[in-house]
Amino acid sequence: EQDPRASRHNETAARHAVADVPRARPDQTVAEVLDALLAQPSECIDLVCVLDAGDHLVGVVPLAALLALPRDTRVGQVANLHFPKVHDETDQERVASLALHHELSAIPVTDAQGRLVGVVPAPALLHILRREHVEDIHRFAGITRETLHAREAIEEPPLRRLRHRLPWLLLGLVGSVLATFIVVRFERALSVNPAIAFFVPGLVYLADAIGTQTEAVAVRGLSLSHARLSTLIGGELRTGVLIGLVLGGLTLPAVWLAFGDWSLAFAVSGALVAAGGIATTIGLALPWLLGRLGSDPAYGSGPLATIVQDLLSLLTYFLIVSAVVL
Amino acid sequence: EQDPRASRHNETAARHAVADVPRARPDQTVAEVLDALLAQPSECIDLVCVLDAGDHLVGVVPLAALLALPRDTRVGQVANLHFPKVHDETDQERVASLALHHELSAIPVTDAQGRLVGVVPAPALLHILRREHVEDIHRFAGITRETLHAREAIEEPPLRRLRHRLPWLLLGLVGSVLATFIVVRFERALSVNPAIAFFVPGLVYLADAIGTQTEAVAVRGLSLSHARLSTLIGGELRTGVLIGLVLGGLTLPAVWLAFGDWSLAFAVSGALVAAGGIATTIGLALPWLLGRLGSDPAYGSGPLATIVQDLLSLLTYFLIVSAVVL
Known part of the structure; x- marks a missing residue:
């Protein structure tokens, strides 16, 4: 999933990742995780990221799923170990495609060692898709340095x-x-x-x-x-x-x-x-x-x-x- | 925002709306709304919809924002009355454009009388954008009945x-x-x-x-x-x-x-x-x-x-x- 072109153009997953997300240890209960979330809210709350002692991402529980769980469940037991995730250098389009394919609203990002970098939130995924849309049409017609926004291309000198x-x-x-x-x-x-x-x-x-x-x-x-x-x-x-x-x-x-x-x-x-x-x-x-x-x-x-x-x-x-x- | 073409092709906001969302009355406190959410989780929890006695949408509080509020605040006082919303007959592309423009991850949908129909969640917004992307390229090249999925167009008889x-x-x-x-x-x-x-x-x-x-x-x-x-x-x-x-x-x-x-x-x-x-x-x-x-x-x-x-x-x-x- 590493893509040298992506990092060269700074179109990486890391660029869109929000670091302020709910984090939990595997041995914490659902009640403890919810208490922590209520006490200190995060910027992007879609996914609760379950981390080991070395901050490696070991699983994910979407907040909507967490709310439905018995409060004494340990998150390590219910965390989805195979929840789709990407590396920080992954091309942004791959991140959006993954979210589309799995019907997700946010995608976690890890570094090369598997440590959590953050979560790409839904508004960023929407922007990535729209940008790829405009890029595709411009490339299709042979316009080289695709302008970031469709509006610029029709108004530039x-x-x-x-x-x-x-x-x-x-x-x-x-x-x-x-x-x-x-x-x-x-x-x-x-x-x-x-x-x-x-x-x-x-x-x-x-x-x-x-x-x-x-x-x-x-x-x-x-x-x-x-x-x-x-x-x-x-x-x-x-x-x-x-x-x-x-x-x-x-x-x-x-x-x-x-x-x-x-x-x-x-x-x-x-x-x-x-x-x-x-x-x-x-x-x-x-x-x-x-x-x-x-x-x-x-x-x-x-x-x-x-x-x-x-x-x-x-x-x-x-x-x-x-x-x-x- | 009403679009007869949208409803004819069943590409309306209503089609993508999830009805199972957190609802609150204006005089409820943040604590009461959170208690209700924890007691009975909803399918799409991004937005808390504030409704009057007639179920008309009078405002919206994103859950991430609600968590940061003092618990004794009445939601009617903090609800955003101008939060972007759409009618049930609104064309789906307009819904996605609105989310993009305002950096939102979900958009509430009301009927003609202003009653809440549901919320269009992020995965639906991503699908709408991808579909419009494929449609644009197909229309651009003069392919009439654009296939819903790019993969079908390359594999159909x-x-x-x-x-x-x-x-x-x-x-x-x-x-x-x-x-x-x-x-x-x-x-x-x-x-x-x-x-x-x-x-x-x-x-x-x-x-x-x-x-x-x-x-x-x-x-x-x-x-x-x-x-x-x-x-x-x-x-x-x-x-x-x-x-x-x-x-x-x-x-x-x-x-x-x-x-x-x-x-x-x-x-x-x-x-x-x-x-x-x-x-x-x-x-x-x-x-x-x-x-x-x-x-x-x-x-x-x-x-x-x-x-x-x-x-x-x-x-x-x-x-x-x-x-x-x-």
């Missing part, structure tokens, strides 16, 4: 916005240069039949749109699913081909009716089917790969996957069109 | 995925038909100079990418910012033109060096500057408009704004290129 957005757009510019080279390679085909160019913007737009949907599903889904990658990619590939068949099926008669060119209609529809399969596969595989390389899957998903999808879809279209039309 | 993703893609197909018509209108220009087609995919891709960044900033930012729309659009327009100037500035010498055609280089760069301004303006104005029309700004932002941006950027490019190159 244009030059700062430029700085946050330009890095991924410059990568996009490199992708655009590659796209240009692909079209240049098929210059002869374009001179012979300029109608080939008619469908390029629509194809690029649809490949983008199909891929973006997959990336959106992958951003959170990849970290939650326990299915194997081959199963996940298989499902997305089939979905993409289905989407391509529907869009291509509608396009085939439309292009044929509008332009009277059967082979052009076939090439455009075929490229759409291919684009569907390519966009969904890349849209899932690339975030997965980035996740495996230790980066947030949301990072490259938008800008990077979109370039790769567009280039492959464009190449497929021109290869089909060259083979069929010319 | 391909035919169901098709059903969730196809509606916005069909709208995208209509956009692609319009894009095709725009290119067809400039068929003569393409026959004269096929090089015009070289830059179409790159331009469409970059207009997409620039606009997606703005939409990402707008999704949450619009509902949080108190600035006027003209100020917000002005900022995004300036940002977009700056982005366009950087990308266009890099493109101008590159296209000139690669193709030796000064007017083509000028047209491509000019179109990039225009595309920057168009994409950011549409990317902000369209989500705002959808928000004003009562829809979630995240809904159309991705798919709809992208089509409009692409069509306008494409049209601008062909108009510039027709005026300059031919």
Whole structure:
């Protein structure tokens, strides 16, 4: 659970931990613990932390559960030894995910030796989730230094916005240069039949749109699913081909009716089917790969996957069109 | 705060409210309230709800605060009359936003007459935020019936995925038909100079990418910012033109060096500057408009704004290129 990136960005569990929490020894009775709590209230009272003589966390009793216990019970006997806890260096997002998963309102934090550091309270968990929400959307769209608050991003000076957005757009510019080279390679085909160019913007737009949907599903889904990658990619590939068949099926008669060119209609529809399969596969595989390389899957998903999808879809279209039309 | 859409989708505050909470009358002392709590513990103990004889909520004392009070204090004197509360029909997202804004771990819910319904506890608030997170990303990418859990969306059968993703893609197909018509209108220009087609995919891709960044900033930012729309659009327009100037500035010498055609280089760069301004303006104005029309700004932002941006950027490019190159 230790995460060097978390501590580098000071997004650790320790940063959110409140130290002023109810503490108890295992041999204390419920009555003694409640008396102590009533005599000296704590800042965050959700969890009573049971500590040994060395201040190591040996168990947790939520206050709501403690109140329902017979008063002569020793807390050491009822403390949950397996109550979810995190290390002080654990990434904040992991803390919030743990609370979500176990339906908890607070999470205890210990140091590397297991000594209690404090408890991350509910308002901090809510802030962590909202922050991750804004970060995910910004990363998804290729905005680098995600502003802490959504409101800042929409109000900061244009030059700062430029700085946050330009890095991924410059990568996009490199992708655009590659796209240009692909079209240049098929210059002869374009001179012979300029109608080939008619469908390029629509194809690029649809490949983008199909891929973006997959990336959106992958951003959170990849970290939650326990299915194997081959199963996940298989499902997305089939979905993409289905989407391509529907869009291509509608396009085939439309292009044929509008332009009277059967082979052009076939090439455009075929490229759409291919684009569907390519966009969904890349849209899932690339975030997965980035996740495996230790980066947030949301990072490259938008800008990077979109370039790769567009280039492959464009190449497929021109290869089909060259083979069929010319 | 009443929201007909919330109750239609059963995403109301009432759905998450826990009824079993500590209740007190204004004339009870802190000691009496604590005795009652110790004698009969409640499910959600964060907030002590102070009620009048008709069970109307007249104030709230957080338990952590109550513990610190002198035991002979009457709770009616210390109860916070302005503690944030919501109606049973209030949309769940509003409940979570209120908790976030006021740094609270639970929010009381009343009916239309002000009678206590219950308290939304912290784990429910965490689930609401995570759900809104997944919904935002799915809506952003144009996935209609957002699955409740991110994990389902990546594991459901391909035919169901098709059903969730196809509606916005069909709208995208209509956009692609319009894009095709725009290119067809400039068929003569393409026959004269096929090089015009070289830059179409790159331009469409970059207009997409620039606009997606703005939409990402707008999704949450619009509902949080108190600035006027003209100020917000002005900022995004300036940002977009700056982005366009950087990308266009890099493109101008590159296209000139690669193709030796000064007017083509000028047209491509000019179109990039225009595309920057168009994409950011549409990317902000369209989500705002959808928000004003009562829809979630995240809904159309991705798919709809992208089509409009692409069509306008494409049209601008062909108009510039027709005026300059031919």
